Each structure stands twice: as C-alpha cells, then as structure tokens.
Amino acid sequence: MQGISSRWLLRNLPWVEVSGGTYRVNRRLSYEVGDGRVSFTNVGAEIRVIPRELGELPLFRGLDDDEVLSALADRFEQQEYQPGDVITAFGQLSDQAILIAHGKVNKIGTGRYGDETVLGVLADGDHFGDDSLTDPQSLWEFTTRALTACTILVLSQQSFDEVLSQSAELREQLEQFRANAGQARDEHGEATIDLAAGHDGEPDLPGTYVDYDAQPREYSLSVAQTVLRVHSRVADLYNDPMDQVEQQLRLTVEALKERQEHELVNNREFGLLHNADLKQRIHTRSGPPTPDDFDELLALVWKEPGFFLAHPRTIAAFGRECTRRGVYPTSVDVNGNQAPAWRGVPIFPCGKIPVSESNTSSVMLMRTGEDSQGVIGLHQTGIPDEYQPSVSVRFMGIDEKALISYLVSAYYSCAVLVPDALAILENAEIGREG
Amino acid sequence: MTAIDPGSDTRHSLDPRAARNLATTTKTCPQMQGISSRWLLKMLPWVSVSGGTYRVNRRLSYAVGDGRVSFTNIGEDVRVVPPELAELPPLRGFDDESVLSALADRCEQRQVRAGEVIVEFGQPITEVLLIAHGKVAKSGAGAYDGQTALGMLTDGDHAGAQALADSDCLWEFTATATTPVTFLALPVAAFEQVRAQSTALAEQLEQYRNNPNLPQNKHGEAEIALASGHDGEPDLPSTFVDYEAAPREYSLSVAQTVLRVHSRVADLYSDPMDQVEQQLRLTVEALREREEHELVNNSDFGLLHNVDLKQRLQTRAGPPTPDDLDELLTRRRKTRFFLAHPRTIAAFGQECTRRGIYPPPATVDGSTVQAWRGVPILPCNKIPISANNTTSILAMRVGEEDQGVIGLRPAAVPDEYQPGLSVRFIGIDAKALISYLVSAYHSAAVLVPDALGVLENIELGR
Numbered sequence: 001m002q003g004i005s006s007r008w009l010l011r012n013l014p015w016v017e018v019s020g021g022t023y024r025v026n027r028r029l030s031y032e033v034g035d036g037r038v039s040f041t042n043v044g045a046e047i048r049v050i051p052r053e054l055g056e057l058p059l060f061r062g063l064d065d066d067e068v069l070s071a072l073a074d075r076f077e078q079q080e081y082q083p084g085d086v087i088t089a090f091g092q093l094s095d096q097a098i099l100i101a102h103g104k105v106n107k108i109g110t111g112r113y114g115d116e117t118v119l120g121v122l123a124d125g126d127h128f129g130d131d132s133l134t135d136p137q138s139l140w141e142f143t144t145r146a147l148t149a150c151t152i153l154v155l156s157q158q159s160f161d162e163v164l165s166q167s168a169e170l171r172e173q174l175e176q177f178r179a180n181a182g183q184a185r186d187e188h189g190e191a192t193i194d195l196a197a198g199h200d201g202e203p204d205l206p207g208t209y210v211d212y213d214a215q216p217r218e219y220s221l222s223v224a225q226t227v228l229r230v231h232s233r234v235a236d237l238y239n240d241p242m243d244q245v246e247q248q249l250r251l252t253v254e255a256l257k258e259r260q261e262h263e264l265v266n267n268r269e270f271g272l273l274h275n276a277d278l279k280q281r282i283h284t285r286s287g288p289p290t291p292d293d294f295d296e297l298l299a300l301v302w303k304e305p306g307f308f309l310a311h312p313r314t315i316a317a318f319g320r321e322c323t324r325r326g327v328y329p330t331s332v333d334v335n336g337n338q339a340p341a342w343r344g345v346p347i348f349p350c351g352k353i354p355v356s357e358s359n360t361s362s363v364m365l366m367r368t369g370e371d372s373q374g375v376i377g378l379h380q381t382g383i384p385d386e387y388q389p390s391v392s393v394r395f396m397g398i399d400e401k402a403l404i405s406y407l408v409s410a411y412y413s414c415a416v417l418v419p420d421a422l423a424i425l426e427n428a429e430i431g432r433e434g
Numbered sequence: 435m436t437a438i439d440p441g442s443d444t445r446h447s448l449d450p451r452a453a454r455n456l457a458t459t460t461k462t463c464p465q466m467q468g469i470s471s472r473w474l475l476k477m478l479p480w481v482s483v484s485g486g487t488y489r490v491n492r493r494l495s496y497a498v499g500d501g502r503v504s505f506t507n508i509g510e511d512v513r514v515v516p517p518e519l520a521e522l523p524p525l526r527g528f529d530d531e532s533v534l535s536a537l538a539d540r541c542e543q544r545q546v547r548a549g550e551v552i553v554e555f556g557q558p559i560t561e562v563l564l565i566a567h568g569k570v571a572k573s574g575a576g577a578y579d580g581q582t583a584l585g586m587l588t589d590g591d592h593a594g595a596q597a598l599a600d601s602d603c604l605w606e607f608t609a610t611a612t613t614p615v616t617f618l619a620l621p622v623a624a625f626e627q628v629r630a631q632s633t634a635l636a637e638q639l640e641q642y643r644n645n646p647n648l649p650q651n652k653h654g655e656a657e658i659a660l661a662s663g664h665d666g667e668p669d670l671p672s673t674f675v676d677y678e679a680a681p682r683e684y685s686l687s688v689a690q691t692v693l694r695v696h697s698r699v700a701d702l703y704s705d706p707m708d709q710v711e712q713q714l715r716l717t718v719e720a721l722r723e724r725e726e727h728e729l730v731n732n733s734d735f736g737l738l739h740n741v742d743l744k745q746r747l748q749t750r751a752g753p754p755t756p757d758d759l760d761e762l763l764t765r766r767r768k769t770r771f772f773l774a775h776p777r778t779i780a781a782f783g784q785e786c787t788r789r790g791i792y793p794p795p796a797t798v799d800g801s802t803v804q805a806w807r808g809v810p811i812l813p814c815n816k817i818p819i820s821a822n823n824t825t826s827i828l829a830m831r832v833g834e835e836d837q838g839v840i841g842l843r844p845a846a847v848p849d850e851y852q853p854g855l856s857v858r859f860i861g862i863d864a865k866a867l868i869s870y871l872v873s874a875y876h877s878a879a880v881l882v883p884d885a886l887g888v889l890e891n892i893e894l895g896r
Contacts, residue, residue: 020457021450026464028716109895110822111752113548113568113613117823117895188467193720197689197728207692207869210716212464220450295783302776302813303471304801326790332802343783344795344802373465418467 004254007261008348012307013377013414014369015389023219023378025415029191029211031183036278037125040101040153047101049073049153057097057130059177068167075159081146088129090143095157097130103150104283108143121147123283123427133160134174219270219378221411224259228252228393232402249406253391256410262352263412264377265309270413272364272375273353277419281426289318289363289428291325294342297365300423306368306375308347311354314361315340315347317430359431367421374421378413463712469719472726473812476799477771478841478878479833480853488684488842490879494656494676496648501743502590505566505618512566514538514618522562522595528638536628541618552609552617559597559605561619565589568615569748569891572607581608586748588891597622599642612751653884684735686844686875689724693717697866714857714870721855721874728876729841730773730816730828735877737828737839738817742883752893754782754827756789759806762829765887768836771798772811773828775819779804779811781894782827819894827889838885842877 016023036056040047051069054060063069076099081087087098087105104123111117119142122128132138136157164170184192194206228248235245268274280300284293289310298305310318319340322329332341339346345365355361367374379390387393390412396405416422481488501521505512516534519525528534541564546552552563552570565587572584572593584607587593597603601622629635649657659671693713700710733739745765749758754774759782763769774782783804786793796805803810809829819825831838843854851857854876860869880886 016460018460020454020459022454022457022459024459024461026462028464028466030467111893111895112820112822112824112891113752115613117893119823119895186468190467193691193717195689195691195721195724197724198687198732198734199690205690205692205871207694208717209694210464210713210720218459220454291787292784295780295787298783299776299780302779302815303469325787327787327792329792330794343804344797370462373469417462417465420467 010261015377015379018378018380021221024216026216027213029213030189031185038099059130063173065169068170071163076153076155079152081150085146087144088140092140094132094138094140097155099127099153101151104147106145106147121283219413219415221413223411224256225409228406229403252408260410260412264414265352275416276422276424280423284428287429288321288432290321293425297423297425301365304367305345308365309350310363311361312349313430360427360429363425365423373417375416474726480841480843482845483842484845486686489681491681492678494678495654496650503564524598524642530634533632533635540624541620546611546615548613550611553605555608557605559594559603561621562594564592564618566616568613570609571612574607588748684877684879686877688875689721690873693870693872694867697868717872725874725876727816729878740880741886741888745887747889749892753785753896754892755785758889762887762889766831766884768831769809769829770832773814775817775825776813778825823894825892829887831885837881839880844875
C-alpha cells in the first residue's frame with residue numbers, strides 16, 4: 001500500500017488517556033480576548049469584509065447585531081498600495097482601523113539611534129489600529145510600510161463615530177471593552193497573581209488567589225470509522241498462507257491511521273493548523289522558508305521545543321535555502337533514524353500538511369507533553385474489542401449475501417494546553433528557485 | 435414508536451453530548467502560560483545562607499569604581515546631573531554642589547553624525563567628553579600602520595578626564611561616532627576658570643595629583659610582593675594580603691503574597707484535585723517567575739545592575755554578532771553559559787546564518803539549546819527588551835569554588851515547601867477565608883567582578 005507514511009506526528013505525540021470521552025483543559029482566567037483573522041469576499045476587484053468576521057477584532061468581540069456589523073463593514077474603504085508605500089506614519093494621529101485584505105506589511109518602529117527597527121510583519125486577514133478607535137486622540141506608535149502590493153480596507157474614526165452615535169449596542173460594547181482593558185493582567189493576558197517583592201519594612205502584603213477560566217475548553221474524542229466487508233467464501237477458503245481477513249483489516253487500519261493524522265493536522269475543530277494562537281503565527285520574511293524564519297519559530301516556542309513538522313517539499317525548500325547561505329545543519333538521531341534538524345530540533349516530514357495551489361505551505365513547531373504544558377494527543381484505551389490502542393474492530397454480523405462485516409473505529413483528538421506550545425510559519429513559498 | 439427514516443437528520447440514538455453528562459470528564463490541572471523554563475534558577479548554584487546575610491570578602495582594591503555619568507534632558511537639551519560629575523576620577527569624592535553645578539553649566543552640547551571623527555589621536559586634550567547618547571568607537575595606531583580597535587564608548591561614558599589634573603595630556607586614541615552621537619564637552623579652559631574661583635576644587639585636584647600610587651596588580655588589588663627569577667642572595671620581599679575593610683553584604687530579599695482560599699472551596703471541591711494544593715502550586719510558580727525576574731532586574735542585587743563597568747561591552751554594529759559573543763567570552767575564564775531573551779537568540783542565529791556558519795547546538799540537562807563555542811545560550815524572557823527594540827546578553831561563570839555568580843537562599847526556613855520557599859498557615863478569618871503566607875527568599879552575589887559580563891545595546895529587528 002503506497003499510502004502508508006511514517007506518521008511522525010502520531011509517533012511523536014505523547015498520548016494521554018481520556019476516560020469518559022471528554023478532556024477538559026483548565027486554564028487560568030484570561031482577560032485577553034482571542035485575536036482572530038478577518039475574512040473577505042470579493043466581487044471582481046472590489047473587496048468587502050464579511051460583517052460577521054468583524055467579531056474577530058477584540059473591539060467587536062461578542063457583538064452579534066448583524067445590522068451594526070453590516071453598517072460598519074459598509075463604511076470600510078478600499079485602498080491600494082505599492083511596495084514601499086507608507087500606510088501609516090509614526091506619531092501621526094491614529095484615527096483609522098485597518099484590515100489587510102491582501103499583501104504583506106512591515107511594522108516599523110524607531111531604533112535606539114534614530115534609525116528604523118522592524119517590529120513585525122502583518123499579512124492577509126491581520127488588522128491594526130482598531131483599538132485606537134476607542135481613543136480619538138491616540139497617535140500611531142509605529143510606521144507601517146507595504147512590503148508587497150497591498151489591498152487594505154480602512155475604517156475612519158469619523159465613520160466609526162457615525163455608527164457609534166446610531167447604535168446603543170455598540171456604545172455598550174465599547175464600555176465593556178474599556179472596562180475589560182482596565183483589569184489587572186500579566187503579559188500573557190492572565191489575571192494577575194498579586195505579589196510583593198524586594199520590599200523592606202512592613203508594608204501590607206497583597207492578598208491573592210488564582211482565578212480560573214470559568215468555561216474551559218473541552219475536547220471530545222473524534223472518530224474515524226468504516227465498515228469492512230469480507231465475503232465468507234474468501235474468508236473461509238483463501239487463507240493460506242495469509243489470513244485474508246487479517247490482511248484486509250491491516251490495510252483498513254493503516255488507512256484509518258493515515259486519516260487520523262490528516263485530521264490531527266487539518267480538522268477545523270481540533271486540528272493543529274487551526275488551533276495555533278494568532279500571536280504564534282508568523283509569515284516568512286521573503287517567501288521561501290529560510291533559516292531565519294525557523295529561528296523566529298524557535299523564538300516563539302522557546303520553552304523546550306520538541307520538533308518541527310513540515311511537508312517533505314517544504315523541507316527540501318528549506319534545505320535549498322540553507323545551502324544558498326552556506327550552512328549545513330547537522331541531522332539528529334531520533335529512535336535510530338537520522339532526521340534533518342535545525343538548531344538540534346528535528347524536522348519531521350508530514351505529507352498531510354496541505355500545499356496550496358500557489359505552492360505555499362506551513363511549518364509547525366511544537367512542544368509536546370502534558371507535564372510541560374505542550375501539545376498532546378488524546379485517546380482512550382481499553383475500549384471493547386480493542387485491536388490497537390484506541391482502535392477497535394467489532395464483528396457486526398453476516399448478512400444474507402454471506403458478507404461478513406466488521407466495524408473498524410479509531411478514536412482520537414489532540415489538545416494544545418497553552419498557546420505558546422505551538423507556532424506556525426505560514427505562506428512558505430516552496431516553488432521559489434533562485 | 436419513532437419511525438426510522440434513514441434519509442432524515444433526526445438522531446436514532448443518544449447524542450454524545452448528552453451521553454457526556456453521565457461520563458467522567460478527564461481534566462487537566464489548571465494550565466498557566468507564564469511558566470517558563472527558568473534556566474537561571476536551574477543553573478545557578480545555590481548557596482545556603484544561615485543568618486540572612488552573606489558577606490563577600492575580597493582583597494583590598496585600590497581601583498576606584500569608574501562609574502557612568504547620568505543626564506537629564508528637556509526636549510533636545512541635555513544636561514549632566516551635577517553630582518554625577520564626581521564619577522570623573524579627578525573629582526571623585528568631591529561634593530560641593532555649587533561648584534559641580536557651575537561645571538555642569540559650562541558643558542557644551544554637541545551632535546555629530548555617524549562616521550564623524552570626534553577627537554584625533556595625538557592632539558592635545560582641550561575638553562572632557564561625556565557621551566549622552568550614541569556609540570563611539572575608539573581606535574589607536576596599529577603596530578604596523580593601520581588601525582587597531584580599542585573598544586567602544588556609549589551612553590554615560592566619559593573620556594579625557596585626566597586632562598583636568600594634567601593639562602598637557604594628549605588623546606591616546608581616535609574617537610569616531612558609529613551612530614548619531616550627542617555628547618557634552620567640558621572645555622579644560624572653562625574648568626580652569628572654575629578652579630581659580632574655588633579653593634575646594636583646587637584642593638581636590640592637589641590631593642588627586644599627590645595621591646600616592648600604591649603598588650597594585652592589574653585588577654587594582656593591593657599587591658602581594660613576590661620575588662622571582664633572582665640570582666644571588668637579594669633580600670626577599672616580605673608581604674601580607676590585605677582585605678577590604680568594608681566588604682559588601684547581601685541580605686536575602688523576599689517575594690511574598692497572602693494566598694486566600696474559602697473554606698467551602700477547600701472542604702468540598704477537593705476531589706480529584708486538591709484545590710488548596712493547586713492554588714498553592716500556581717502561586718508558587720508565579721513567585722518563582724518573579725524570583726527569576728528579580729535576580730535579573732532588581733536594582734540592588736539583580737545581575738544586570740551588578741555588572742562591573744569594565745565587563746560591559748557594546749555591540750560592534752548593532753545586531754548580536756558572533757564577533758560580539760567572542761569578545762564577551764574572552765573576558766573571563768570558564769564561562770558556563772550565556773543568558774539571552776529568546777528573540778535575541780533568534781537574532782544571533784540569523785547573524786550566524788548570514789555569515790554562513792552553523793554553530794552546533796549543545797545539550798544541557800537533556801534539552802537541546804543553541805550554543806556558541808560550546809557555551810550554551812540559555813533563553814530567559816526576563817531580560818528586558820526596550821521600547822526601541824534593544825536588549826542585553828549576560829555571560830557568567832558560576833559557583834562558589836570558581837569565584838563566580840551564586841544564588842543565595844536561606845539554609846532552612848520554618849514550614850519549608852520548596853528550597854527557600856515557605857508556606858505558613860496564617861489563620862481563618864471571620865469570612866471563612868483560609869489564609870496562607872507564601873514567601874520566597876533569594877538573592878544573588880557576584881564574587882569577583884570578572885565572573886559576570888554583559889553585551890549591551892543589542893539591536894533587534896534589523
């Protein structure tokens with residue numbers, strides 16, 4: 001069977017036993033509203049933000065009045081920029097919310113000696129300036145400059161105020177946003193644990209408690225199933241030297257396992273590609289996956305990084321970039337296999353990571369294990385008629401056509417325990433030559 | 435009876451969501467994002483301190499600390515803080531405010547662009563330079579023509595102060611600005627004017643000139659007289675090793691909080707996880723994180739603030755390059771590790787790649803980390819990154835035997851929960867809140883100045 005791959009992800013994820021089908025990830029209370037990406041629709045060259053998607057902006061999170069959201073979406077103006085154009089300038093009045101529909105934008109600050117320093121790269125679906133709408137007097141704290149040709153949508157303060165004056169709901173939302181912003185939190189957005197340190201004398205000590213998230217995320221085990229049919233004549237007669245049923249079963253289970261890995265990567269609900277925090281997603285600096293980008297990934301998952309996961313073609317593209325720079329990263333030994341590595345962290349191939357039509361792909365870096373608050377796989381062992389851990393084969397019966405049926409099921413899921421356990425390098429162009 | 439129609443969406447059996455209500459949910463203990471690897475706490479050798487104070491006895495040193503000068507600025511106008519002028523060696527110990535203010539008023543502010551030469555080798559020193567902002571490279575004449583780099587000057591450094599005592603001095607280096615530089619110049623002529631009016635200042639200089647040069651080694655320590663390589667029967671020197679009379683004492687610092695748990699929560703909700711224990715675990719994690727933060731940043735004992743001025747290096751260009759780390763390594767023996775912000779490590783890796791080198795990683799306690807010349811570079815997110823994207827890298831030798839950097843913890847504390855950390859039951863108040871006092875005691879000491887070095891003003895985002 002050609003479809004059998006080495007399934008590095010399945011092999012390297014630590015599997016945690018879930019009894020009762022549900023796994024709850026308790027976390028400390030976080031005041032930070034998740035920051036998402038915005039999607040757009042386009043008719044010809046005209047681009048419009050999907051009104052509901054505005055809920056991804058922290059300012060509008062939880063606002064579900066479609067009328068208000070549509071009114072806001074209608075007031076966005078489309079603008080085009082050429083590479084090198086300045087979109088917003090440091091120190092100017094910040095009176096716009098900006099959504100990037102397409103293109104890459106450099107965020108630039110002032111360096112220590114008056115020159116420029118790059119603070120980050122923004123790209124498709126990112127937004128900035130939206131929180132400055134709450135304060136009409138705020139100034140831009142950075143310059144943004146187009147790296148590629150960009151299409152952006154701009155909501156001016158004036159248009160925002162117009163909608164604000166018409167909608168009581170939006171005003172309420174704004175109040176709530178301001179109140180939430182005032183809560184004491186640490187750099188990760190978690191409710192602070194008050195401490196006093198380095199004090200002399202007899203000051204009043206802060207009293208504290210650790211607050212938990214009241215609605216923690218729950219993962220239920222997902223299932224991949226099929227019904228395997230074997231004709232009783234085949235099962236009875238053609239069994240020497242190989243057991244027909246067993247071979248049928250072996251291949252079916254292999255296919256199920258392949259599907260399981262595919263789901264762990266791509267499932268919209270629990271798949272790793274869809275569960276990385278927005279702050280943990282970066283874009284390539286130039287296009288191809290370079291050693292510099294891999295270093296950036298390592299800076300995001302810096303607490304005991306476990307392994308990189310990339311499409312084999314992405315690994316080849318990365319190898320080319322290394323060669324171009326004249327570096328030869330040494331490979332590492334993983335369970336007797338030589339795996340390519342970067343900075344001692346192995347890079348495992350995984351054909352399940354999609355390569356888009358325009359030849360772009362993603363690279364994941366993760367920390368694994370329950371104890372280190374990493375990425376874990378979830379399964380349940382000890383299920384009835386277990387064939388392999390968390391895979392069961394149950395005899396269904398023989399029908400009137402003499403077909404013997406088996407129900408083959410695999411149960412699995414995976415969870416990212418804290419956001420900084422997983423980082424993704426997006427839009428790595430793997431077809432760039434020269 | 436419900437008719438079963440295979441085509442419809444209605445369920446024919448129990449929904450898993452409904453079934454879940456009967457089942458036990460497997461759950462994690464509360465996860466906390468702020469927990470980091472805390473390499474510094476792991477790698478520092480901890481010395482038990484009984485009695486709360488740790489005294490570092492050293493040999494007597496004659497080297498006067500050569501401090502940095504601070505400035506105030508109003509808009510573009512920069513002024514030196516008058517008492518800070520006492521950091522200049524000839525003015526050390528001088529505390530007449532009015533005279534120092536007069537000197538501060540006579541400083542002239544100048545600005546040069548990157549690449550401009552500020553002073554020329556061999557020219558007479560006509561003014562003392564105080565660098566307010568920017569980087570200046572010092573270069574001298576090489577052995578065979580050419581130039582040789584003599585180091586960098588940066589914010590707060592000064593040059594040419596010896597001209598205040600001896601007006602015939604010449605510049606021993608050429609100073610070139612490598613970034614835009616703002617500096618103050620105190621003309622020697624203006625200084626002479628002030629001196630003519632103030633007898634106190636004249637006395638101070640007289641005293642400075644007559645200060646006998648006591649025999650000392652290159653580190654400024656009182657010399658231990660020895661004779662070697664002698665022939666015949668000369669008189670052998672007799673000697674003794676003098677100690678510093680007022681050695682530095684470190685008292686243990688504390689990080690504390692009062693943890694409160696309602697007795698109802700503690701009594702009832704403790705299966706399968708003990709609520710008090712989980713609250714305590716997370717509070718202790720937060721205290722440990724804070725402890726590491728204090729060890730790096732505390733203005734009294736924090737490592738960033740306890741680096742000797744001679745051990746403070748500047749980057750050559752801006753980003754952290756292999757050259758800079760080599761420079762940092764040569765300043766001490768037995769460097770055990772570098773400590774840098776994860777983003778700095780990424781920037782260093784990028785500089786290595788740009789030069790086409792791939793330093794092999796090192797393994798520390800089973801974890802693979804980046805290394806340079808075999809010395810691991812450990813990540814620590816407590817090292818600050820300034821608003822304009824600059825940061826520092828620390829390098830240190832550790833251990834009491836090696837006269838390195840050590841961590842200090844109390845030998846034993848009552849109700850000890852972990853080393854140096856105690857959890858004491860305070861009581862239950864009228865609202866049924868159970869209170870625990872959680873305290874962590876810690877400090878760090880640098881036994882000799884060359885145990886700890888720092889590379890400053892590293893620019894990220896280049």
